[in-house]
Every structure is written in structure tokens, then in C-alpha cells.
Amino acid sequence: MLKEEAFYIGYITKTKGLKGEVQLYFEFEDYEQLDLDVLFVEMNGKLVPYFVASHKLQANQTGTFYFDDIDHIDKAQPLVKKKVYLPLSKKPEREDDEFYYTDLKGFIAIDETLGELGEIIEVNEYPQQFVATVHYKNRDVLFPLNEDFILEIDDEENTLHLDLPEGLLDIYLGN
Numbered sequence: 001m002l003k004e005e006a007f008y009i010g011y012i013t014k015t016k017g018l019k020g021e022v023q024l025y026f027e028f029e030d031y032e033q034l035d036l037d038v039l040f041v042e043m044n045g046k047l048v049p050y051f052v053a054s055h056k057l058q059a060n061q062t063g064t065f066y067f068d069d070i071d072h073i074d075k076a077q078p079l080v081k082k083k084v085y086l087p088l089s090k091k092p093e094r095e096d097d098e099f100y101y102t103d104l105k106g107f108i109a110i111d112e113t114l115g116e117l118g119e120i121i122e123v124n125e126y127p128q129q130f131v132a133t134v135h136y137k138n139r140d141v142l143f144p145l146n147e148d149f150i151l152e153i154d155d156e157e158n159t160l161h162l163d164l165p166e167g168l169l170d171i172y173l174g175n
Contacts, residue, residue: 001047006040006085013062014080020070022079026061027125029100033092039065040085043078047085101130101145104153104160109134109143112151112163117141120160132160141172 009028016023028034036055040047051068058064070076102123109117109132122133123145130145143149143164152161 001040001049001087003042003047003085006047006087007091009034009039009084009086010061011081011083012041012079015073015076016064018073020066020072020076022065022067022070022076024063024065024084026063029102030092031061031063032057034086035090036063036065036086039067040087041079042083042085050079099153099155101125101132103155104132104145107153107158107160109160109162112161113166114164114169117162117169136169137173139172141169143168 007028009031010024010026013023013025015021024039037052039050039052041050042048050070053066053068055063055065067076070079102125104120105123107120109120111117117136118134120132120134121140124131124133131142132145133140133142135141143162149162149164150160151163153159154161
């Protein structure tokens with residue numbers, strides 16, 4: 001399977017015990033709704049299928065997994081820190097009115113004062129907030145996706161209108 005045919009759900013954080021169990025940290029918001037019978041682990045740029053023998057989901061965005069044919073910690077160790085994907089066909093359907101900050105990837109960010117900043121190339125979730133990355137003036141700049149800064153999201157024009165605090169981007173630009 002190619003990466004374009006899959007969506008990212010998280011990464012394996014560590015092994016647990018000696019019998020090959022691994023812990024998966026979910027970065028996919030609705031991980032409880034996922035069909036987790038086969039996980040695709042990125043190994044050397046390729047997605048390799050791992051069949052789930054059993055799993056248990058936790059409330060803290062993690063789950064523990066046993067895979068078929070991985071019955072010892074030494075077999076599980078190479079999976080640690082690897083990204084995990086599922087086929088696009090297993091992506092849960094969303095309601096038409098559901099919108100997530102991660103949907104802003106590809107939108108054009110426009111600041112009230114500075115004008116067009118550029119295309120949002122990445123949206124990352126951190127414990128306290130979501131942060132967008134834009135390539136602006138030959139540098140990658142980050143800014144929080146905070147309700148106080150967002151003036152309007154136009155999903156027909158794919159634009160995000162912002163009023164960023166004065167001096168925020170100067171940190172990256174060295175002004």
C-alpha cells in the first residue's frame with residue numbers, strides 16, 4: 001500500500017513487557033471509532049501490514065497492541081518510534097458540519113496587518129493548542145490556532161483570516 005492510499009493515526013511509543021506488546025499513541029482525534037484489525041507501520045519508507053492479535057484502548061489517547069507473529073520484545077523493538085497508518089477506506093465518515101483545525105492544511109493564511117502569509121503547510125496538535133506552520137519570507141513560521149486570533153475561516157475560498165499579535169512573527173524573522 002502507498003502512503004497516498006492511507007491516513008496517519010499515530011506512532012508506536014514503546015514496548016511493554018517481554019511478550020511483544022507495544023503501546024501506540026494516537027494522534028487521530030476519533031481513535032475509538034477506528035477499525036484496528038490491521039495496522040500499517042512505516043518501515044524504510046514503505047507501509048508494512050501488521051495484523052492485530054488483540055488490543056486495548058486507553059482514555060489517554062493510547063492503546064496497547066499484540067500483533068500476530070510478534071511474540072517477543074526483540075521482535076517488537078524495531079517498531080518503536082514508527083508511524084502507523086490505516087487505509088483511506090477505513091477513515092471514519094464525518095458529518096458535513098464537522099470541522100477540525102487539521103482541516104486548515106492547504107488554506108491560505110491572511111493576517112489583518114501583514115496581509116497574505118502563505119499556505120498552511122502543517123497543523124500540529126500540542127497539549128495546550130493547535131499550531132499552524134506557514135512558509136513566510138523564506139522561513140517556516142508557526143502560530144497558534146487560537147479563537148482569539150482567528151477572524152474568519154472561509155472554506156469555499158480556502159482562506160483563514162487572522163489578527164495575530166504584533167511581533168509574533170518577528171521571532172522567526174529576526175526583526
